[in-house]
Amino acid sequence: MTTAVSVAGLVKRFGRTRALDGLDLEVRTGEVHGLLGPNGAGKSTTIRVLLGLLRADAGTVRLLEGDPWRDIATLHRRLAYVPGDVSLWPNLTGGEVIDLLGRLRGGLDPNRRADLLARFELDPTTKCRAYSKGNRQKVALVAALASDVELLLLDEPTAGLDPLMDAVFREYITQDRDRGRTVLLSSHILSEVEALADRVTIIRAGKAVDSGTLTDLRHLTRTAVVADLAAPPDGIAAMPGVHGVEVRGNRLRADVDTDRLGDVLRQLTALGVRSLTCQPPTLEELFLRHYADQLAGPREKVPA
């Protein structure tokens, strides 16, 4: 398995702020990788370093076996980028911008262009100044998806799209993955990443706090278990890896460490199970776990 993007210890400072503070990221060839984090976590900065638009202050960055700062012209032929904030030349039409960006990248597929325009319901004869935010986003998406490239760098690509267009977008990304393209998708929309991404990196304040497949990540967390039993669930609360137990008669509700789930289920079966639901953690819960202290209140301001 080769890597399309590998970043280690990446630091990027803007004046006194450290936008990226030792970030690690690995995107394997052929996967859809979700870069997940709230606003200001460093997602766009990471992508702009990968594009060679920003210069890394420290750390190593490899993109398609090249140096993104040095090998711009060769690397950029092999990738397409959709910025988070799409701003277009007001006096050019959408069609002209799509063709221009495609040609600058080294050509685009006219059939796919026509297909994308139809599916995204985009009028290419409109001047860019008249497009809404979502339509500007579609122009950038069509230009990127119609290009024959190995890697797509998408920075919150669906921020302005309606749910129907969002579905079209997901369809194309799934199709692209099946054709062997690599996709790095930054987002704060958890359901989107959950639906599309093979692997996820969660970043926070310029650092990667967690990375892996959703299964990997879930492994480190707890599964919610609700069971109706034949007898009162005595002794379950004392088992290792069982948390937040609520008992009402013969009914049990508990959060179980995923690697202890087998033991707990055996114990429950012994007691006699009438009904059982096990819910794996959603990405949202994973995400909240990493940001829980932030939600609880600003803890950065520890008095010196």
Add this chain to the structure above:
Amino acid sequence: MTALLGTGALVRLALRRDRILLPVWIVVLVVSAAGSAAATIGLYSSVADRVQLATTVDNTSSLVALYGRIYDVTSLGEVSLFKMGGLGAAMVAVLTLLTVVRHTRTEEESGRLELLGATPVGRYAPLAAALAVAMGTSLVLGLVTALALIGVGLPAAGSVAFGMEWAGVGIAFAALAALAAQLTRSARIANGIAGATLAVVYVLRAVGDTASAGGPTWLSWLSPIGWAQQLRPYAGNRWWALAITLGFAVAATAGAVALAARRDLDAGLIHDRPGPAHASARLRGPFGLAWRLQRGLVLVWTASFVFGGVVIGGLAASVGDFLTGPQAQEFITELGGQQGLINAFLSAELAILAVIASVYGIQAALRMRSEETALHAEPVLATATGRIRWAWSHIVIALAGSAVMLTGAGLAAGVARAADTHDARDIARVLGGALVQVPAVWVLIGIVVALYGLAPRLVSAGWAVLVVFLLLGELGPLLKLRQWAMDLSPFTHVPRLPGAPVTVVPLIWLAVVAAGLTAAGLAGFRRRDIG
């Protein structure tokens, strides 16, 4: 009035954003006026000297066309400020028109006004705030200028009239820009409309002022610059002329308000039509894109330069018609050459065109910065286009565009001159005079590129550098500046052609300096962050 609700807050916002820009403009203009007055008072203390100079100016069509007429040949004030009356007023007009468009159409085009418009802000508040700032600035400028001129020893009433001449032009063009900002969705085009109007009314008064008694002298009365000059500071102070300017401002403001009342946010009177669904074959690489973005500007500027060249070449024949006395000859010679009044006139006018071509060059080179800050550069640089190639696409248009304009003006002036003299060699002579200016213009483009690469936030300082060079050339000899200070300006080194001997060495040096600055800028741009 709810339509004006929030105007005060918007005025404070505008003043906060322009807290450096506006004071700098005011200081530069006041210092120029007071400096040239102070220097002239020392040089022309005797009435006879002033009469001599003023008569010479009034009898030289090219000077009258450029600066305006001196109405009282004995007046110390008029002789001191004859250069600053018309040209200075045009600079004030540029200041206020840029200010108004910057706080109206630019805000609207960028979408920032939408954010503000959703707060309790009245429909006319942004327009009213922009006009209040621009007109207030004009008044402050007028008052400070008047005080400074009184301070250096000119008569009080005339000084106030001079200050009001400037303030009136500022107010008139603020109103005109407000009108232009309603017509189009693009701030760039709004600036273009207001700027072109300024150029047209400047030419109108030039034609009116130079017309003979039976000719179209009334043309001067169609021009806000003409009305301002008809105030005649230090030569009768005809205050009623101010009323025309203010009446025009009121009418233009009313027109702007009427248009603003009828249109939607982010709309203009000129509507967009659908364009091509596919890019043409020419819109290919970064150069195709840069040309597409800048071609309108290049064509309009080139056409204006050709027109300017025809006017200059045609006027040359009338130079020196009325000249008498050796001192008059000396005065003209001082303006820019050694042999022949016509050569001196042509080389002086071509030098002015070079300054104007620098305005284009700076504007074209600054496009790199506006493309970057508008996030237009990012998607292009994310393609196979390298940074240096992208930067070159805009630099080449600035360099080639300014060269083409000067060539066009030189050819047109040469042909017009040759039509008078029936000597085809004049075409080459005049064209040569225009071409030697090109390296000096390139130095200014080089300065902008260097700033862009090395200190992108300071890139607008390119304008300040041009103003300094311009003032060094216009006022340096009067203020008796040292040669090294004059040498800072690239325009000092240009041989005064036609007429003077052709000296190639300074031209090579200018080209080397321009190349060095460009290389330094590109090296810096290669290393820095985008955005």
